Amino acid sequence: MPKQLALGLTLPESTNLDSYLPAANQQAVSDLSTCAAGTGEPFIYLWGATQTGKSHLLQAATQLADQAGRSALYIPLDQATQLSPAIFDDLEQMDIICLDDIEQIAGQPDWETGVFNLFNRLREQGKSLLVTAHCGPLNLPIALADLRSRLSWGLCYQLQPLDDNDKIAALTAAAARRGLTLSEETARYILRHTQRDMGSLRRLLKQLDHASLEAKRALTIPFIKAFLNRQTDG
Known part of the structure; x- marks a missing residue:
């Protein structure tokens, strides 16, 4: 069954790792898989240009975690205008949270604080967080310096486009x-x-x-x- 999303959306069943060609991104995909299973690095930051498969990989990780019996939630932050930072409340009860397009909330103090607090709660509880963006963490237009620092922790991969x-x-x-x-x-x-x-x-x-x-x-x-x-x- 497809995993339920925020906003009442569903993940398409075809969005899985089998339908993603790793090519030069093999290590990122491998670490993403172990993170989703709960056996790898708990925080991974993926960044790259449009059409490098960032959303595909986060959605695939959500489904992988679900198949492993772990609770997971995928949140597309490009829809932040339809949401509230309150969506982060109590999410540390989940095993893995996937935040897609984090640059979408940059410069919004309530959202930045919400992500910062969520990161800390997940870390304290030993849970996992996957984040995607269009640029590396140090280049994000995030005003909250502590959040920008947190996003530099863990593994960071620039996804390479397919030739x-x-x-x-x-x-x-x-x-x-x-x-x-x-x-x-x-x-x-x-x-x-x-x-x-x-x-x-x-x-x-x-x-x-x-x-x-x-x-x-x-x-x-x-x-x-x-x-x-x-x-x-x-």
Whole structure:
């Protein structure tokens, strides 16, 4: 079952470590896994550019913890305007808390204080905290110096984007999970003619899956070319 989120959202079951290609991020993924299981470093800070899989990894860690029988909560701080810092109250009763996009609360004293106090309570209780951001902890525009210092504790990883060969491997693996066959040549064609970020590529693959099923066609270059032309004409 998908893990319940703050705001009544749910984690998609496909957001797991099996659907994440580590590539140059193998050590970060390994340490994230042991943290989620409760056997590794209790605090991990992940940062990187858009489309490096930060949210994917936090959501996967939440599900891993759940599967290990640990209580876990994923909080997307890009939705902070719909929340209150009171959401942090008593969260030290959970085994692991995942805070996504912490830069979203930077410069907001009540939120910064809330995260600072949560960090301390989790540490006192021997619980785990995973945090993501778009930059390293020392470069965050956090006004509360003690919080910026706390965020520098534990393990810190800059997630590296996938290169073209990694993206081809990720595409073919994602296609295989859908029961589709995608050749390397066809995957390279997709990379040359569409948006290249993994989010867009996964959405395109989902569309191609539906279109190929409806047309009863394999994912060949002519089929994909015709599909993309229809999308452009539409």
